[in-house]
Amino acid sequence: MGEVWLRGFGWRHAGRRAWAVRGVDLRVRRGERVLLLGPSGAGKSTLLAALAGLLPEDSGEQEGTIEIDGRPPTEARERVGIVFQDPQSQLVMARSGDDVAFGLENRGVPAAQIWPRVDEALHRVGFPYHRDRPTAALSGGEQQRLALAGALALRPDLLLLDEPTANLDPAGADLVRAAIARAVHDDTTLILVEHRIADALTLVDRVVVLEPGGGVRADGPPEAVFAAHGDALAADGVWVPGREFPPRPAAAPAAEVLLTADRLGQPPRLAPTDLTVRAGEALAVLGPNGAGKSTLALLLGGLLKPGTGRLSASTDLAGSDARTPPHRWRAPALARRIGSVFQDPEHQFVTSTVFDELALGPRRTGATEAAVRRRVDDLLHRLRLNKLAGANPYTLSGGEARRLSVATALATAPRLLICDEPTFGQDRRTWRELVDLFAELRDAGHGLVTVTHDADFVAALADRTVTLRPVSRGGDGQSERADSPTRQPDDGSESRQRTSPPDGAGPTTAVRR
Amino acid sequence: MIDLEPVARPNAPLARRNPVAKLAAALLFAFPLLATLDPVAPAIALAVELAVLPLFGLRYRVLARRAWPLLLAAGGVLVTLVLFATDRSGRVLLDAGPLMVTTSVLLTALGLVLRLFAVALPGIIVFATTDPTDLADALVQNAKAPARFAIGALAAFRLLPLLGQEWQMIAMARRARGVEAGRNPLAKLRLFISTAFTLLVGAIRRGTRLAVAMDARGFDSAVPRTFARRQPFGTADWLLLICATALSATALTISIA
Numbered sequence: 052m053g054e055v056w057l058r059g060f061g062w063r064h065a066g067r068r069a070w071a072v073r074g075v076d077l078r079v080r081r082g083e084r085v086l087l088l089g090p091s092g093a094g095k096s097t098l099l100a101a102l103a104g105l106l107p108e109d110s111g112e113q114e115g116t117i118e119i120d121g122r123p124p125t126e127a128r129e130r131v132g133i134v135f136q137d138p139q140s141q142l143v144m145a146r147s148g149d150d151v152a153f154g155l156e157n158r159g160v161p162a163a164q165i166w167p168r169v170d171e172a173l174h175r176v177g178f179p180y181h182r183d184r185p186t187a188a189l190s191g192g193e194q195q196r197l198a199l200a201g202a203l204a205l206r207p208d209l210l211l212l213d214e215p216t217a218n219l220d221p222a223g224a225d226l227v228r229a230a231i232a233r234a235v236h237d238d239t240t241l242i243l244v245e246h247r248i249a250d251a252l253t254l255v256d257r258v259v260v261l262e263p264g265g266g267v268r269a270d271g272p273p274e275a276v277f278a279a280h281g282d283a284l285a286a287d288g289v290w291v292p293g294r295e296f297p298p299r300p301a302a303a304p305a306a307e308v309l310l311t312a313d314r315l316g317q318p319p320r321l322a323p324t325d326l327t328v329r330a331g332e333a334l335a336v337l338g339p340n341g342a343g344k345s346t347l348a349l350l351l352g353g354l355l356k357p358g359t360g361r362l363s364a365s366t367d368l369a370g371s372d373a374r375t376p377p378h379r380w381r382a383p384a385l386a387r388r389i390g391s392v393f394q395d396p397e398h399q400f401v402t403s404t405v406f407d408e409l410a411l412g413p414r415r416t417g418a419t420e421a422a423v424r425r426r427v428d429d430l431l432h433r434l435r436l437n438k439l440a441g442a443n444p445y446t447l448s449g450g451e452a453r454r455l456s457v458a459t460a461l462a463t464a465p466r467l468l469i470c471d472e473p474t475f476g477q478d479r480r481t482w483r484e485l486v487d488l489f490a491e492l493r494d495a496g497h498g499l500v501t502v503t504h505d506a507d508f509v510a511a512l513a514d515r516t517v518t519l520r521p522v523s524r525g526g527d528g529q530s531e532r533a534d535s536p537t538r539q540p541d542d543g544s545e546s547r548q549r550t551s552p553p554d555g556a557g558p559t560t561a562v563r564r
Numbered sequence: 565m566i567d568l569e570p571v572a573r574p575n576a577p578l579a580r581r582n583p584v585a586k587l588a589a590a591l592l593f594a595f596p597l598l599a600t601l602d603p604v605a606p607a608i609a610l611a612v613e614l615a616v617l618p619l620f621g622l623r624y625r626v627l628a629r630r631a632w633p634l635l636l637a638a639g640g641v642l643v644t645l646v647l648f649a650t651d652r653s654g655r656v657l658l659d660a661g662p663l664m665v666t667t668s669v670l671l672t673a674l675g676l677v678l679r680l681f682a683v684a685l686p687g688i689i690v691f692a693t694t695d696p697t698d699l700a701d702a703l704v705q706n707a708k709a710p711a712r713f714a715i716g717a718l719a720a721f722r723l724l725p726l727l728g729q730e731w732q733m734i735a736m737a738r739r740a741r742g743v744e745a746g747r748n749p750l751a752k753l754r755l756f757i758s759t760a761f762t763l764l765v766g767a768i769r770r771g772t773r774l775a776v777a778m779d780a781r782g783f784d785s786a787v788p789r790t791f792a793r794r795q796p797f798g799t800a801d802w803l804l805l806i807c808a809t810a811l812s813a814t815a816l817t818i819s820i821a
Binding site for chain 2: 103105128129132133135137139140141142143144145146149152153154155156157158159160161162165166169186187201202205349352354355381382383385386387389390391393395397398399400401411412415416445459460463
C-alpha cells in the first residue's frame with residue numbers, strides 16, 4: 052500500500068515542445084518519507100500532479116510507466132492525498148469542519164462516520180478551534196493545517212505535499228511542519244516538494260534530486276546526497292543547507308532622511324507607527340502575519356491614504372512637492388521618487404511584453420525614446436531578462452516574474468524602493484541576485500525598505516529593522532491573523548512600534564554598522 | 565461591499581425552515597402578484613410580508629439596510645411615469661405645460677412601486693436568513709440539483725469577497741507604476757478595462773487552482789456523494805409552501821373583488 056513505482060516516466064504538456072519531466076526511474080516503498088528536489092523547471096510539481104492523478108490522458112503525452120500499488124494514478128486517486136501551496140485556493144467551504152467533510156462526502160463515506168472522522172483529523176493536525184470556525188477567519192498557517200486535515204481525513208496511503216509552507220510566515224510554517232510530523236501515520240508514504248530544505252529535512256529520510264534535462268541526478272539519505280552533490284545543486288539554485296551567503300553591510304553610514312512617518316497607521320490593520328526612512332540604508336520591516344507589514348509598505352509607497360498620523364517626504368526626495376503627502380502626488384511624480392514592488396508580481400503587469408513593461412515607467416515620466424531604450428536594455432541585462440524581452444509577462448516563471456517586477460520599479464530610477472516580500476519562494480540563484488542588486492542600489496545612495504519574513508535576507512542585507520506587533524482586539528480574530536501562539540493581549544497602552552537593530556538587542560532606534 | 569452573510573436569528577421559527585422550502589415559498593408568494601396592475605394586491609402582500617418578518621428573526625432596521633437599493637428603483641418608476649404616462653385621466657394635481665400630474669398617474673405609479681417591493685422583499689428575506697452552504701446542500705438534497713453545479717457555485721461564491729481586495733491591489737500597483745487616468749474620460753475607461761482584465765486573469769487562475777484542489781479530494785469521482793449536513797424537508801416546510809400559496813391567492817382575490 053502506498054508504493055510508488057516509476058519506470059522511464061516522462062510527461063509533456065499538450066502544446067509544449069519540451070518535456071516537463073522525463074526519464075524518471077524511481078521506486079518509493081510504503082512509509083518512506085521522500086524530499087523531491089531539483090532546480091526550477093526540473094518538473095517537481097508535474098511529477099506530483101501525475102502521482103495525484105491530476106494529469107488527464109488528453110492533457111499531454113506520457114512516456115514510460117507510473118504506478119501506485121501497481122495501478123495508474125488516475126485509478127488510485129482515492130488512496131492519494133495532496134496539499135498545495137496556496138491556502139486561499141484549496142479551501143472549498145465557509146466553515147472549517149465542512150471543508151474537512153467535503154472530501155469524505157465526495158468519497159461517499161456514510162454520514163454517521165463523517166463527523167467523527169472530521170474531528171479526529173482536526174485533532175491530529177492540532178487545529179485550535181471548533182469545527183464551526185469560519186475558514187476566512189483563519190491565519191495562513193491555520194488554513195494550511197486545515198487543508199492537511201482535509202487530506203488526512205481520507206486516510207491516504209500516499210500523501211503528496213507541494214510546498215505546503217511556502218506562503219507562510221516562519222511561525223506558521225513551523226506549526227504546519229509540526230502538524231505534518233505528528234499527524235502522518237508511519238505507514239503513509241510521504242513525498243514532499245519544498246524550497247527551503249533545511250527546515251524540511253526533519254520530515255524526511257530520503258532525498259531524490261531531479262535533473263532538469265531528464266532523469267534522476269541523485270537519490271539517497273540527505274547527508275550522502277548533499278555531500279556528493281551539494282555544490283552543484285547550490286550552483287543550480289537549490290537551497291542546500293549549511294551554505295550561507297556572506298552579508299552585504301552598507302559601505303557608508305545612512306545619509307539624508309527621505310520619509311518620516313509620524314504615528315502612521317491604518318486601523319484596524321496597522322497600529323500607529325513612528326519611522327524614519329533614509330537614503331543609503333536598507334531597512335527591514337518584520338513582524339508576524341497580521342501585524343500590518345504590507346499595509347505599512349503601501350502607506351510608505353504613497354499608495355494608500357493614511358488612516359491615522361502623517362507621512363511626510365523630505366525636500367531631498369520630493370523637492371517642492373515635499374509639502375504635500377505622497378498619497379496625493381500625481382502617479383508619474385510618485386513613480387519617479389518611490390518605487391513599489393508588490394508581493395504578487397502579476398498585480399503589477401500592465402502591458403503584453405517584457406520590453407514594454409520596462410519601458411512603460413520611463414515613457415510615463417517623459418523620457419526620450421533613446422533614453423528609454425538605453426534604460427530598458429540596461430535593466431534587461433542586469434536582471435538576466437534579455438532573452439525574454441518579447442515574452443508576455445504572464446508566461447514568466449516565478450523567479451523571472453519577480454525579477455521583472457523589481458526591474459519595472461527601478462525603471463523610473465526612484466530614490467526610494469519599497470518591496471513587499473521580494474525573496475518569497477525564490478530559488479537560491481534569484482535570491483542572491485536580488486540581494487546583490489539591492490546592496491548595489493543602497494550603496495549608490497538609494498533608500499530601501501523591505502517587508503519580509505526571510506531571516507537570511509535580513510541577516511545578509513538589513514542595516515536596521517523595525518518589528519511590528521499585531522493590532523490586538525478582543526476575540527473576533529478577523530482583524531488579527533497572527534500565527535504566533537503568544538499573542539499580545541490588548542493592554543490599552545499606546546502601541547508604538549519598536550525599532551531595533553537586526554540582532555534584536557533592544558528597543559532602540561540604533562543603526563548597526 | 566455587498567452583504568452576503570445571513571443576518572437573522574437562526575433559531576426563529578421560519579428562518580429555521582428548509583432553504584429550498586423558503587425559496588419556493590418566496591416564489592409561490594411573489595409570482596402571482598405579477599398578474600395584477602392595481603395597488604391593492606401588492607399592498608396586502610407587502611403588509612403580510614412585514615407582518616411575518618419577526619417570524620424570520622429579522623429586524624426591520626436590518627431589512628431596511630438590505631432593501632434600500634429598491635428605493636432607487638422606486639424613484640425611477642415614479643419619474644418615468646410622470647414623464648411618459650399615456651393615461652393622464654383623473655383629477656389634475658399639477659399642470660406644468662407638457663408635464664401634467666394627475667391622480668391616475670400617481671395611482672399607477674403607486675401600484676408599480678408597491679409591486680416592486682412586494683415581489684422583491686420575499687427574495688431579500690430568504691437570502692438574509694439563509695446560510696449559503698445550507699442553501700447549496702438543500703438544493704442538492706431536496707431539489708435534486710447537480711452537486712457539481714451547486715457545490716461548485718458555492719466554492720466560487722466564497723472567493724467573491726477576494727475580488728474586491730484584488731481590485732484595490734491592482735489599482736494601487738498601477739499607480740505605483742506611474743499609470744493614472746487623470747481627468748481624461750477615455751484614459752479612465754482604458755484604465756478600467758485593463759484593470760478588469762488583470763483581475764479576470766487572476767480570478768481564472770485562482771478558480772482553476774481551486775477546481776484542481778476540489779478534484780484532488782474526489783469531487784469528480786463517480787461515487788455517489790453522501791451528505792454530512794442533512795437538510796430535512798418536513799411537515800412544517802410543506803405548511804410554509806401551502807400558507808404562501810394561500811396568502812398570495814387571498815391577496816389576489818381581494819384585489820379582483
